[in-house]
Amino acid sequence: MATPSTLYWEDIDIGQELETGLLDIDAPGIRGFAEKFDPQPYHLDRDAAEASLFGGLCASGWHVSAMMMKLVSEELIKENIALIGSKKVPWLEWYRPVFEGDTISAHVTIADKSAADGEADCGLIGFDIEVHNQKGKKVMALSAYLMIQKKEVGHV
């Protein structure tokens, strides 16, 4: 069973906040993700990117989402939260490009707790997440509902 320090659904309170670590964005990372998942010239080629509306090599929006998950999951692991997985994203928006040389971090606020349909052993936690660059500018924000294990099965 649980180690004493594991945080379950019951242990998480609306209004709690956490600040993630930092993640540096570099050209090989941008290109590596784009080659696999989003092969647009402005994610792959610096010259094409500089000639584009973006004006520089920038990360796929889905790469920024994945990096957000990296930053957030590092905190969930550090806090020993009993994460089962992601369930839904009621909204997500990309506000600004993330360029090579940028550094991003995320601010998380616990916004909601609810039951998970048909699941007795986990509940949902709604996270409001804002991702910022090194200038403090918001590059992405979203609401994400994660499935978190319950301490007591069937307890709400």
Place this chain on the structure above:
Amino acid sequence: MATPSTLYWEDIDIGQELETGLLDIDAPGIRGFAEKFDPQPYHLDRDAAEASLFGGLCASGWHVSAMMMKLVSEELIKENIALIGSKKVPWLEWYRPVFEGDTISAHVTIADKSAADGEADCGLIGFDIEVHNQKGKKVMALSAYLMIQKKEVGHV
């Protein structure tokens, strides 16, 4: 300027549909993404995954999102659509795990066309996207708004 075959915002009609190609999911792909972005045991280790609620090695939800973008962007490139980038996701939900050995594909319906705030040279296209596995079961669905270049600047 444009090659004759480029499809701009004006050329895309609500109700149009397209079916993407297929993508096979394998363990190295699942682990590679998870190591970088979502290092949970059920994405990294087959034994831990089999002992988990999922019952098998499965992809991060954000990996499934990235693979969806891969499938959709292959079609956008094939159709020569003047994509600028992703803008927002009004909703997204993961319904079932995607396991190693699964094959996924996506069905896309053009659901909306609108102006992009503050942008004269592009407009938004709303895509409704469903991702299915080889059994025809829906694993993820979302609404995604992409920025598409306009043929005539300022034209709505």
